[in-house]
Amino acid sequence: MNVFRAILWKDLLTEWRRRERVLSMLVFTLLLVVIFHFALPGGAGPANRAAAPGLLWAATLFASILGLGRSLSPELENDALSGLALVPGDRGYVLLGKATATWLILLAVEGVLAGLFLALFEISIGARAGALLAVLGLGTGGIASIGTLLASLSSRSRFGEVLLPLLLFPLLVPILIAAADATAAILAGDPPSSGSVRLLVVIDVVYLVVSFVSFEYVLEE
Amino acid sequence: MSPTARPSALRAVRVEKRFGHVPALRGVDLELRPGALVAILGPNGAGKTTVLRVLAGLVRPSAGRVEFPGAPRDRRLARAHVGYVGHATFLYPALTARENLVFAARLHGVADPARRAGELLVEEGLEAVADRPAGTFSRGMAQRLALARGRVHDPAFLLLDEPWSGLDPRWAARLGERLAELRQAGRGLAVVTHDVGRAAEVADSFVLLSGGRVAATLPGPSEPEALEAVLRESAAA
Numbered sequence: 001m002n003v004f005r006a007i008l009w010k011d012l013l014t015e016w017r018r019r020e021r022v023l024s025m026l027v028f029t030l031l032l033v034v035i036f037h038f039a040l041p042g043g044a045g046p047a048n049r050a051a052a053p054g055l056l057w058a059a060t061l062f063a064s065i066l067g068l069g070r071s072l073s074p075e076l077e078n079d080a081l082s083g084l085a086l087v088p089g090d091r092g093y094v095l096l097g098k099a100t101a102t103w104l105i106l107l108a109v110e111g112v113l114a115g116l117f118l119a120l121f122e123i124s125i126g127a128r129a130g131a132l133l134a135v136l137g138l139g140t141g142g143i144a145s146i147g148t149l150l151a152s153l154s155s156r157s158r159f160g161e162v163l164l165p166l167l168l169f170p171l172l173v174p175i176l177i178a179a180a181d182a183t184a185a186i187l188a189g190d191p192p193s194s195g196s197v198r199l200l201v202v203i204d205v206v207y208l209v210v211s212f213v214s215f216e217y218v219l220e221e
Numbered sequence: 222m223s224p225t226a227r228p229s230a231l232r233a234v235r236v237e238k239r240f241g242h243v244p245a246l247r248g249v250d251l252e253l254r255p256g257a258l259v260a261i262l263g264p265n266g267a268g269k270t271t272v273l274r275v276l277a278g279l280v281r282p283s284a285g286r287v288e289f290p291g292a293p294r295d296r297r298l299a300r301a302h303v304g305y306v307g308h309a310t311f312l313y314p315a316l317t318a319r320e321n322l323v324f325a326a327r328l329h330g331v332a333d334p335a336r337r338a339g340e341l342l343v344e345e346g347l348e349a350v351a352d353r354p355a356g357t358f359s360r361g362m363a364q365r366l367a368l369a370r371g372r373v374h375d376p377a378f379l380l381l382d383e384p385w386s387g388l389d390p391r392w393a394a395r396l397g398e399r400l401a402e403l404r405q406a407g408r409g410l411a412v413v414t415h416d417v418g419r420a421a422e423v424a425d426s427f428v429l430l431s432g433g434r435v436a437a438t439l440p441g442p443s444e445p446e447a448l449e450a451v452l453r454e455s456a457a458a
Binding site: 003005006007009010013014017018074077078079080082083084085086087088089090091216217219220221 | 274277297298305314325
């Protein structure tokens with residue numbers, strides 16, 4: 001757990017000082033919202049409102065790819081990734097620390113993104129904000145764990161920037177389906193279906209375990 | 222056996238490594254013992270850095286094995302006994318020198334990371350710049366910080382790849398003294414270098430690599446001229 005805490009502290013401190021990931025993701029999501037605003041002619045009409053959950057999660061996935069692509073950049077300067085490979089014990093705790101930092105950063109950006117979407121589609125959720133945050137957290141959990149693993153794998157490849165989305169998008173489809181379904185229910189004023197929430201929890205656990213175990217070998221040449 | 226029991230040696234046994242179809246190491250045997258310093262010499266592409274990275278657990282051998290006699294068999298735990306200073310510094314430019322060392326100490330479970338970081342900063346003469354971001358450091362200062370980082374957990378075996386790189390004469394001499402102190406304290410050391418003169422000053426045995434093989438092993442102190450001659454012979458062969 002020392003390793004987990006150390007990595008989490010280092011990643012958040014580095015991000016606080018550089019603001020590299022947060023700023024690029026925020027600018028990107030802002031642009032996406034502006035594009036959606038002009039691309040959807042009906043404004044906040046019923047048809048567009050129905051599409052809002054899917055669009056929110058599509059935007060989330062694109063922003064996540066951007067953030068994950070940069071999550072390893074501090075590790076690539078000065079080959080610090082090799083320094084992390086020297087940790088005694090399970091290297092999975094390195095992944096856990098990095099994925100948790102990414103999860104927190106993505107969640108902060110998604111909070112802003114969700115606020116913009118709600119304003120764009122003139123949707124008021126009031127007391128359901130907590131439920132929306134929980135669904136965002138669950139959906140982002142899977143993205144952060146498997147995304148950190150694949151970002152590490154692709155970081156040493158010449159084609160890393162192309163490889164990451166190619167590997168990641170197919171694995172994110174189940175998250176997209178379940179999270180968009182749960183979000184649609186919340187935006188419509190209903191509780192999210194237990195099936196969607198359960199699916200998100202199962203995906204989070206499976207992706208986290210697979211990533212934790214595999215990371216031991218990802219850090220070796 | 223306690224998980225923290227210090228190993229009696231660090232040993233590469235018939236280690237081979239291929240990168241794709243390119244062989245980098247071909248059956249290398251090498252042993253580091255506590256209190257001894259082995260200099261690994263050889264021309265470019267001989268496999269010096271690869272063998273060091275295999276010993277550190279950064280590169281998985283294609284065949285053969287790395288042993289830590291006397292330590293737990295689990296190589297994940299055995300990593301606690303190895304320190305590695307490579308070509309790259311492993312430093313985070315956005316963190317200060319002190320934060321870099323505290324971070325490394327925390328990774329290795331050092332009991333009091335702040336105190337250990339303070340000690341090392343003094344030893345490396347970096348206390349005046351301890352709270353400056355590492356990204357603002359000169360090459361030599363970054364190298365000194367990297368050397369401190371490599372031994373933050375006081376490893377039983379310290380592996381150093383071109384450790385004099387970027388150091389001015391004063392700090393290069395200081396590094397030689399530090400290596401002697403570490404040997405006296407019972408640490409096993411391996412140094413990869415092209416600087417035969419420095420290797421002759423600090424090492425008590427020499428391994429000459431050529432084409433991924435051990436071309437010669439010279440026990441005991443050697444004169445730089447004798448080492449140069451063996452190096453030329455092995456390169457010609």
